[in-house]
Amino acid sequence: MSKLEQLSNIETQNLDIKNISDFFDTIKSVEVSDEIIVSNFTLKTENLRKDEVKGATEEEKDLILKNFPQIQGRYLVVPKVI
Amino acid sequence: MIQSVILDIQQKLNNKEITCVKLVQNKINALKQANDNASNLVLEQEAFEKAKLIDAKIARGEKLGVLEGVPFGVKDVFLLQNTISTASSNILKNYLSPYTASAIQKLIDVGAIPVVKENCDAFGHGSTNENSVFGAPKNALDETKVSGGSSGGSAVNVAKNNTIFSIGGDTGGSIRQPAGYNKVYGLKPTYGKVSRYGLMAYTSSSDCVGPIAQTVTDVAIVLNQMSGLDSKDQTTFQSVKINIDKLNEGIDFKKLKVGVYSTFINHPSLVPEIKQSFNQFIQTLQNLGVKVDYLDFFPGETLTATYYIIALAETASNLSRIDGIAYGRRVESKATLKETYLATRGEGFSEETKKRIVAGNQVLSVGYSDEIYKKALKVRKSIEKKFSDDFEKVDFIISPIAPITPPKIGDSLQDPLAMYASDIYTVGFSLGGLPTLSAPFNLAHNVQITAKKGADEQILKLAFALEQNNKK
Numbered sequence: 001m002s003k004l005e006q007l008s009n010i011e012t013q014n015l016d017i018k019n020i021s022d023f024f025d026t027i028k029s030v031e032v033s034d035e036i037i038v039s040n041f042t043l044k045t046e047n048l049r050k051d052e053v054k055g056a057t058e059e060e061k062d063l064i065l066k067n068f069p070q071i072q073g074r075y076l077v078v079p080k081v082i
Numbered sequence: 083m084i085q086s087v088i089l090d091i092q093q094k095l096n097n098k099e100i101t102c103v104k105l106v107q108n109k110i111n112a113l114k115q116a117n118d119n120a121s122n123l124v125l126e127q128e129a130f131e132k133a134k135l136i137d138a139k140i141a142r143g144e145k146l147g148v149l150e151g152v153p154f155g156v157k158d159v160f161l162l163q164n165t166i167s168t169a170s171s172n173i174l175k176n177y178l179s180p181y182t183a184s185a186i187q188k189l190i191d192v193g194a195i196p197v198v199k200e201n202c203d204a205f206g207h208g209s210t211n212e213n214s215v216f217g218a219p220k221n222a223l224d225e226t227k228v229s230g231g232s233s234g235g236s237a238v239n240v241a242k243n244n245t246i247f248s249i250g251g252d253t254g255g256s257i258r259q260p261a262g263y264n265k266v267y268g269l270k271p272t273y274g275k276v277s278r279y280g281l282m283a284y285t286s287s288s289d290c291v292g293p294i295a296q297t298v299t300d301v302a303i304v305l306n307q308m309s310g311l312d313s314k315d316q317t318t319f320q321s322v323k324i325n326i327d328k329l330n331e332g333i334d335f336k337k338l339k340v341g342v343y344s345t346f347i348n349h350p351s352l353v354p355e356i357k358q359s360f361n362q363f364i365q366t367l368q369n370l371g372v373k374v375d376y377l378d379f380f381p382g383e384t385l386t387a388t389y390y391i392i393a394l395a396e397t398a399s400n401l402s403r404i405d406g407i408a409y410g411r412r413v414e415s416k417a418t419l420k421e422t423y424l425a426t427r428g429e430g431f432s433e434e435t436k437k438r439i440v441a442g443n444q445v446l447s448v449g450y451s452d453e454i455y456k457k458a459l460k461v462r463k464s465i466e467k468k469f470s471d472d473f474e475k476v477d478f479i480i481s482p483i484a485p486i487t488p489p490k491i492g493d494s495l496q497d498p499l500a501m502y503a504s505d506i507y508t509v510g511f512s513l514g515g516l517p518t519l520s521a522p523f524n525l526a527h528n529v530q531i532t533a534k535k536g537a538d539e540q541i542l543k544l545a546f547a548l549e550q551n552n553k554k
Contacts, residue, residue, distance in 0.1 A: 011428030049313035
């Protein structure tokens, strides 16, 4: 399995991403001014919601549990970690 | 064509010319009988319950609000509480939405009735809607052709009047291009105008929520209801409502300056049929007294490369959460956690989605991150700068939707690069976060009208003026 599949947590068969590398050649060849500085994606902070805990509703909790792939009694079953 | 399908329905409901139950029944029947792969799930029972409440209100002599009782469609990447939201993927085929997306909730709050979850490319990954476990929706105008993507099902349903309007998501053209392929209106609003909360994230830095509808006025009505600040999406901003009664004011054609990107219309992939239709649009504007300027812009290949590199990187990150542990279809037979991840995601994602995730992780990995990903971010900055400069010179930029006409179903799967290349006219405006309307007018092929950030209303006013002009 390739390093990229490991990084992506995806098992693939004959996945061909070579044609995407055309984009890499294109982007390398674009000239940009050295003055352009890329800052991190900035979020506005003037309209933050109140710092108070708001739990999920009972309906939301119920739906979240319904989505859980495997439940045994009161336990949520996950794959073996260690 | 009437000025507003929504206002027409409101009037008919208020005047008791039709009941809401009958209206919803008509839409549900049409959706179920369509045989066009446009709909993933018809919300029959829920819709009828809501329609009965509306009819009871009318019976009590109360007047309905603008969107009350209006049946609409929802692209299947939006969460709608207690309904299945699949993203047209295998891995989420049984995923039950725990809550409702903010934009959809705002429509429900004023009484609009969601009647269908609509087919799309899985997680928005595609431009033809062929990347879907539900099959490719058939184009509303020619069923041998693709619907466009990724909001293909939504555009088809609106074009057939099977929904009054539909809510799509547009990351690199996913509302505008299918709207164009099916000849309806589709708006990608300014980035941040409509909350993305509850929209399954593809490329968070360019994902937008917008309406697909049959008239300009309908686009404006739906946009008004969905837009505004949402504390659950920090990129949203306070938004002034568009005055629907004054859409006809403020456009003086003789004072307008419109830009056309020479690099777009001289691109070798642009087929003569679309070029001719676009030139006709330019001619119409000039006849009305609009000044049309030709401007230079980045080559189409630079735009698609920049967009896809950023989109791949962001989707690799966004979809890393879908691993079958807390939700989604988990492969249970594996011995370890890592093997479970590998098998679950390997089986659950489509080939196209896997390709985008793996390539996205490549873009972000050592050796590529600086040279490719960060370079793409720099190019994006210079694209944004160029837009700012251009909107000092012109009021609007107009462009075709795509260089090609809708391909036959099945053809694009053989040539994915051609599919990416067909996005050249839409992705640039996504990178800029600019509002852009896809509009049919009376042309053979839809056109895009783009304005500076926040000028969504101006676009709709221009489109309204052109729509009215067509009727003369």
